[in-house]
Amino acid sequence: MTFKLKYQLIVCTLIAVWASAALYALVLDVSFAQLLLVTGFASLVAIVLCHYVFDGVAKRFVALETGLLNFRDNEFGVSLAVDGKDEISHLAALYNETSNKLRQEKQWIYQRELMLDKVLQSSPLAVMLLDNSERVIFANASARELLAQGSRIEGAALESLLETLPQTMVEAIRSGRDGLFSVQKDDDEQGSEAWHLSHGSFLMNGNQHKLLLFKQLTRELSRQEVQTWKKVIRVISHELNNSLAPISSMVHSGRLLAEQHGDTRLVKVFETIGERASHLNSFILGYAKFAKLPQPNRSRVDWQGFVDSLAGQWAFKVEGSLPDTPGFFDPAQMQQVLINLLKNAAESGSIGDDISLQVKTLENGVLVEVCDRGSGMSEAVLTQALLPFYSTKGEGTGLGLALCREIVEAHDGRISLSNRAGGGLKVSFFLPG
Template sequence: MRAISLEGKTLAVAAALAAGGAVLGVCIARQVDDGVLALLFSCALILPVTLLVIRRTMAPVSRYLQALIDGVSSLRDGDFSINLAVRRRDELGDLAAAYNSVGDILRSERQNLYQRELLLDTVIQSSPQSLVLVDDSGHVLYANTAARRRFADGRRMEGVLFETVLDACPPSLREAARAELDGLYTVEIEGSEPEILHVTRNQFRLNTREHRLYQFKSLTRELTRQELATWKKVIRVISHELNNSLAPISSLAHSGRLAVQAQRTDLLDGIFETIEERSARLRHFLENYARFAKLPQPRLERIDWSSFLPRLQRAVRFGLEGELPTEPANFDAAQIEQVLINLLKNAHESGSPADAVRLAVQQLDDGQFLIRVMDRGPGMSETVLASALLPFYSTKPEGTGLGLTLCREITEAHGGRVALANRAEGGLEVRLWLPMAHSGAV
């Protein structure tokens, strides 16, 4: 409880000094007949006393104010540990109590914030996704445990240029991290199985500076499970198709035997015609799968882009984007043409406007050719993106699920690779990387 205000204390001291001065002046005036001289004597005596009293009175106030200044400076520097002793029962005591209350609140908020940051960091560090935060100068600000294991063999990456870190990574991982579009990428590391990564990049502004967050999620296990489920599905499909064709053929063969025994040769033409039709349908069904399973090795030849693409435009409509490379390519023209026709037809069937279906060819610095097929359809969901390249996976009611898989197989047989990604402004983009020289086959 406040006893007396600081203003009251000051007025009391001033009143006491004034009264003392007046009494001293009267006493001196009685001893000295000269009033002016008495006034001078009284002033000479009272001024030192006044200064001494004011100094002793203001000394605690000065110490309190200095303590408050030091405390506020500590708050400014982020040190919330200082408390002030509340020994006064005036405005300065109230101010010290208010300062202590603010310090308690800030300490509590900092502790809560620290606990939340610790929890968030624990969650991020435990995440199987590789997370890398990069500032506008390209330096790594943060990398979780999974990212350090993937890119730096467990070493810290903070403060290092991300490009420098990528230079020491396998080429396929480096290309996936440097690619401009989000999507699925196959990463091949020597001595281990190929890994399928879903790579995303998010750009945002923090403290007026641009930052980029990279996320690398491994989908190998999920895709392996999906692939196993797909193979089970195709076995069911083939079994169903075989049963649908073999059962009628068996029945018709029995009917033919009965017709021969009954000497009803007039029924044999219809029976044989139906058996032939069923056999042809079964043969066509099996040929489609055999063509996928027995993809021939590519027959490489030098291909000039300026003659290859106009020929392709006569088969399917698309617009060219950008300049064509002057350097000729080296691939199987028939197989790559089949790949591009499949992709361009998919682009038209996606619901994209016909004039928005585009194709671009670019020669990269490392000598590869990058072919991009783009549309303005609805794109693909994350689930479809993760499964689109798997055999027999299709979202079309009458689809076989072999189109995109065949495209991938042909491209990889040329030593290249395929990636799918949604476009930022809407639509899908399929990217094909083809090396200048053939580097292997499947």
């Protein structure tokens, strides 16, 4: 482009020179040889001056052209030298101002994209984006874990993914409607998980895209359930405490009066009332502990030393080898969980040699299993055993397994119960690494 302008300027200059020479010849009546000599010399001078003057302009036009080509390639790091006050220098200054603004906006957009990608990748919400041919063009870490055990699925056809997914999930995806579905977990992560699937669609770059959002509701439902139980417990504890305080005071006064009058039968009555009130008070304190369980104070814990500390309290055997990698949990709270589970196993009728503890290392955490060969549980009991107040023991408070569940879920884990083939119970809980 700049060379065409250069030659056009030379041609125009030469035309002007020749026109001036012709006019000069007509006015002064010079000879042809003189005219030719003057015209040739003027033309040479004009060409040299045009080359000299235009070379600087040409370089500045080339720089401006290069900068604009960089704009087209989304590169805004090039600045032009501004060394004058002419029109081209003014144009270069405007270019530099535009370049700086675009560079700042590009950096801001890049930072926002990084933040958005970080949020999406770390979100527990599984996000998958499909193009108009139903191929995956984006899937965050949660979606890859849910749909492909962590493998990358970008570029894969949706139909090929559906071949490996549970039927309930396939039906939810193909329905095209928002709704709930449940997924049965494998042997290492027993139980079922509740999920909510949202379908969305929008235009991007002129093409229709589909957005699938998978939200796990199991933990949220469990959390809401536990919060409801805690509220009930707090209300009951408050009302019972309001009644127990005056009863204990009156029992103490009544017992003193009975002793003064020597009425042994009345003393015995007051002692029995006091004993039952004390028992009820300890019962309430146990529920209050469950309702006010503190957040776990997690730390790195050596599995061998942790299990050895339990061996002195309950009889059990360790199946397999313990993980070399330390666990990450609150040792006091997790000890309470295992003490409750080992105690239940011992009270189930199982002998010590049949009670086992196993810690399995998984890709994203550990799975702890406590097994026994006791009487097991009926299906009805299995569905209720983790709820507060529920107990099959005559003297039970229904707090043991409920407290275990609360502690495990406070560690972002999950717990499940199942009967063993050949008799007995297996309690499994997963702790993320």
